Amino acid sequence: MQAIEITQPGAADVLRLTSRPIPRPGPGEVLIKVAASGVNRPDVFQRLGSYAPPPGASDLPGLEVAGVLVEGDFGDENPFALKQGDEVCALLAGGGYAEYAVAPLLQCLPVPKSLTLLEAAALPENYFTVWSNVFDRGRLGTTAEGTPESLLVQGGSSGIGVTAIQLAHALGHPVFATAGNADKCAACEKLGAHAINYREQDFADVVKKLTGGRGVDVILDMVAGNYVSRELELLTDDGRLVFIATLGGKLVEIDAALIMRRRLTLTGSTLRARSVPFKAALARQLHAHVWPLLESGKVKPIIYKLFPAGDAAKAHALMESSEHIGKIMLEW
Template sequence: MQAIEIAHPGGPDVLRLTRRSIPQPRTGEVLIKVAASGVNRPDVFQRAGHYAPPPGASDLPGLEVVGELVNGDFSGHNPFGLKPGDAVCALLAGGGYAEYAVAPLGQCLPVPSGMNALEAASLPENYFTVWSNVFDRGGLGRDQAGAPESLLVQGGSSGIGVTAIQLAHALGHPVFATAGNDEKCRACEALGARAINYRTEDFVERVKAMTEGRGVNVILDMVAGDYVAREIDALAYDGRLVIIATLGGTNAKLDAGKLMHRRISMTGSTLRPRSVEFKSAIAAKLHDNVWPLFAEGRLRPVIHEVFPASDAAGAHALMESSTHIGKLLLRW
């Protein structure tokens, strides 16, 4: 099979097209003939030498694919009744930049009704991440009065960002989002958020103004660094801050007194090294709570550009430029 490998840590040009043996599924795994692969920020970190695959995972980058089930172990827990020939999208721990990939059966979901392969390729990494962090860890729900809680998404035009905006909005939550220019702000607003241009506006002041001084209940943060202290100011009492990336740096200075006074909870997570059982449980929640929203037309994939797989370097260069709005994909 053809595959994209990382020749050595470095810039986008270290990605090269190569040939590898087709991987063989192990117990509980299935083989997928890949039609398209998602491109995600962790792929960029891995290529640069900053995010090694977990033990036992493929050294090839790629955390999500869409394609056709070929063969594998269907004898165990198979909650969606999948079988060879079915079209699925799947979350992987690695190996997605290839014509064939293996995935645990529990991390494979049927392609939503009415959705094409490219659209489905954009789903797993973003939706698994958003559900796990916004709804499970962040606990976005309803307040004591029964009103829907509010969410602030830092980096609303990213793949994760557009997913978080759409999903929270579809479930009835007020959503706010930051973005780096007016075009990106308009894109966030079209998806259901009230947008803040972080280059020209203070997001803390704007959030306070738009919430009548209360602040938001949950913040999904992909920046960290010096944003953390300001996010505490933007949170409501009993608010929750969920950190899933550190694009602004890993060190943060904060006022512990404010943390205590406002009863703020801080958490964070990485999805890739979690167990198959953990990810399979998220898949079940997505199938029950999110997949019907696609069928109803209340959610839609936002795809910025599709690259031929041979131009994975171009996709990575665009990802690092942060000029895209939505998802980047590789087509096989």
């Protein structure tokens, strides 16, 4: 099969189209003939040498694919009754930049009705991440008064960002989002958020004014760094700050007394190294709560640009430019 490998840590041009043996599925695993692969920020970190695959995972980058089930172990634990020949999308721990990929059966989901394989390949990494962090860890729900809680998304035009905005908005939550230019802000507004250009305005001041001083219940933060002190001030009492990346720096100074006084929760997670049972539980939640929204058109994958798989280096260069709005994809 053809695959994209990282020849050595470095810039985007270290990605190379190569030939590899087709991987073989083990117990509880299936082989997928890949139609499309998603490009994600962790792929860039892996290419740079700062995010190694978990033990046992493929050295090839790629955390999500969609395609057709070729063979594998379709044993007793098969919650979606998947079988050979079915179209699926899957979350991987690695190996997605290839014509064939192995995935745990329990991390495969049927392609939502009305979506293409390309669109389905844009789902797993972002939707698993958002559901786990916003709705599980962040517990976005209802206030004590019974009204929908509010969400602030830092980096609203990213793949994660457009997913979080859409899901929260579709479920009735007020959403705010930051973005870096007028076009990105317009895209966030179109998806249901009140957008703030962080280059021109202080997001905390704007959200405070828009909420009459109340602030927000949950913040999904990909930045950290100097954002954190303002985020803590912006949270409501009992608010939750959820970290999923540290693009602005991992070391911060916090006011512990403020956290105690306001009963704030700081949490966060990474997904790649979590266990198959953990990811399987997320897959079942997505199928129950999010797949109907996708099939009804209330939420949808936002694809910014599609590259032939051989142009993976160009896809990574675009990712690092941060010019995109939504997903960057590779097609096989």
